[in-house]
Amino acid sequence: MSSIVWNAHPGHRAWYRVWMWVASYLVMLGLTACTASLPILVPDLKLRHARPVQLEGARGPLTKAQSKAVLDRLRSRSSDTDIFTRHLALEEAITGSPLTVGNRVQLLRDGPATYAAMLAAIAAATDHIHMETYIIEDDEMGRLFSAALIAKQRQGVQVNLMHDSVGTIGTPAVFFKPLTDAGIRVLEFNPINPLLARKEWELNQRDHRKLLIVDGKIAFLGGINISSVYSGGSSTGLGSHSGSGARSSKARAPDAGTSWRDTDMQLQGPVVAELQKLFLDAWASQKGESLEVRNWFPAPRSVGKDVVRAIGSSPEEPFSLIYATLLSAIESAETSVLLTNAYFAPDPQLMAALKAAVARGVQVHLILPQHTDSQLVFHAGRSHYDELLSAGVQIYERRGRVLHSKTALIDGVWATVGSTNLDWRSFLHNYEINAVVLGREFGQQLADMFAHDLALSDQITLEQWRRRPLGQRLQEGFARLWEYWL
Template sequence: MRRFSGAAAGLLVVLTLVGCKSLPRVVPDQERRAPPVRLEGSQGPLSAERSRAILERLRAGGQGTDVLSRHLALEEAIVGSPLTAGNQAVLLEDGPATYRAMLAAIEGAKDHIHMETYILDDDEVGQRFADALIARQAQGVQVHLIHDSVGTLSTPKEFFQRLTDSGVKVLEFNPVNPALARKNWELNERNHRKLLIVDGRVAFLGGINISGVYSSGSLSGRSSSGKSSKKSDIDGTPWRDTHVQIKGPVVAEFQKLFIETWVAQKGEPLAALNYYPTPERAGRDVVRAIGSSPKDDYSLIYATLLSAIGSAETTVHLTNAYFAPDPQLLAALEGAARRGVDVKLILPGKTDSWLVFHAGRNYYAQLLRAGVKIYERQGVILHTKTGSIDGVWSTIGSTNLDWRSFLHNHEINAVVLGAEFAAQLQTLFDADLAGSKQVTLQEWERRGLGLRMKEAFARAWEYWL
């Protein structure tokens, strides 16, 4: 969901024209000999023997020892945060299921709630969350909320004032108004993360904002309350998205990312609460928390995705809402397809951002000629950002496959290693595939001049979209 007012969008273009940066050259080294994979558990770093046992279990459930070993080694070599064992990752499909799980966690909070979101609308859904946060704050649970300034441009100040008056600590990320800036004013730097952490024990992340457009699931025209969303979707079309609920030791890594953002944005000093409770084993998933920021030398999410695609041996299945790839991502996808990997992309058939939509379509012919299979999801507004590679490497989070996510936004993803979670994600991928229309090269090359002109125009702006 990318909603800019005309004035804000114009200002954004002017500022970015004078503040461009580019993606670094990232070359995954397929032959790199990484050190033994480091795992952490509920009591800290695991012994070599325990780590080997967990990795052997993962390999036994995967599609071959060598495939998983390669992905494990590349993850360890590229991203600095630890691979953490003993977690439970549960997929949540669409808004109603996600909101039920999130609100239940909020209502059960005992110590603190940390929430970070791009969009927080003043509608039925937004009010439900505001009421739930205020209720827990009244019971002595300290709530910290970060909302992006551009993402919440249409949300009245009174909405946030009610939260502040109740004791909730509200922080506007990188205010659009330069007079309110707490650090260097950089309008193009946005917080696109969607993260909820409750008591340091459970985390929610993915693509779902707090908005009434998600009230009706993609399989139903009714909201979770049985009422139609008061906020109009695009021609009444439901939104399709995916979130994940994670419990276990890796929640501490997501907590670090939230607190780092709070401190960097000069939020009020945090009260002395139990932000890092003693970790408890919750399941068998090995998970890595990955945050990216424009301040980093390069996007860690981008680098690990390129490496995973570059090391793929059997499948690359990606579902993404906003596809405007840079040359390296294009090369990685084409290279995988040409070496016989089954590369499938599920992309929107209908969107809320026609510029990104047509910028991505500009690359269809190039990808199709290389053997990449492209499908456009029908009947929904696709907002999902997930990927599964070789049946053992999975990711879910807020990151789109475009320049904005890789260069300008703060994003957050989880990478889950192992066949069990990948199978869950594959089930959702197959369901979306069944609701999609395949784009063939023959058909695409017959598209009209009008579409080609839109693609050419959109491509000229893809860096800033």
């Protein structure tokens, strides 16, 4: 393929989406006549039996009295909602992963802040580094991380790197050679080349996680890949803007100099052990070479007051744990649902949950991209605008940047940041990772960031939307046909 193809997006690359769409269509021709009867692989949450919430701290599971004290503290700071009583037990039943206390969480906005924190953690590593990423580019930022990892490996720190085969298809093999030569274990997730497959060849299952764990004590996760497109800051939008009413209904492809708007988080405390388990499980599922055992699970310490749950999803599970958790949170919402997402192609249950929330008086706000690298997903998402706007959902499109964030804030107290998009690919086909943080303090940080993005976004109104050109409507209809595969 030409070099133009390789210069596409470092998230869900536009060329890959088109390629997968065509390939999937050919597969479907051989397997089924249509996709209309495809089941929605999410359980009926109302059938789940809730059980008492069990919290875990640095010394293991908390007693019932200790757990109650923590939850009472959270409730006391969130008197305007009973999301804790209506949601937590259900989430516990869905995920099975522990709700950990004693954590410290820091919100990281965009590439510069995230990369600075990650590189500082790498430089301070003394035992091991585990890195899992969808993309690592052979560019200035990719080479900077490569040099940092090689330096630590030479100092005796064991580095293990897992990267997705499709996400790094534009990264030449020569980029990884210095890493492996230095002793770093590099694992290609689900190789595109079937001759290199270590288990059943599964082209459509991709590792979309972005996770860095250092010494089993500090972790980073979110939407940020390793690429120089994230080098820009987020204090201002790019280009001019003539007011909230003067927006274009056309999709805008990012210019070469347009930077990306994304969100990550830094975590310390007992939750890091849960993220470590997810990395090691993913490595084992890919049948990677045996890892040299290091101090992967150091004695956990209580380092803060944040209550956090780590959630990983994979297509090998009956349903997406992250998706089911998000649905349960939206269904429990009483005051507000604030969603920021890069790729929006909702399934019927998510659509129903958003509309039902508005119907019971919840304010539902979505911030979605105005600049896009994937026209198909962009138009597939926009094909749902009329239905959502008619129901009272408020939709905004972020201008000036390529929006790549994946965050949610429910009632100001239930927050999640991670790699999961609101599309079928994330829900059904990808390995994803998110962290859920409970509490007013972190919720306020995310609310402030949402307000910042909202001020740099254009609102989509139903009246304006229904005046969009016929050509755009046709694009939306066409993309809608393929949203399952995008």
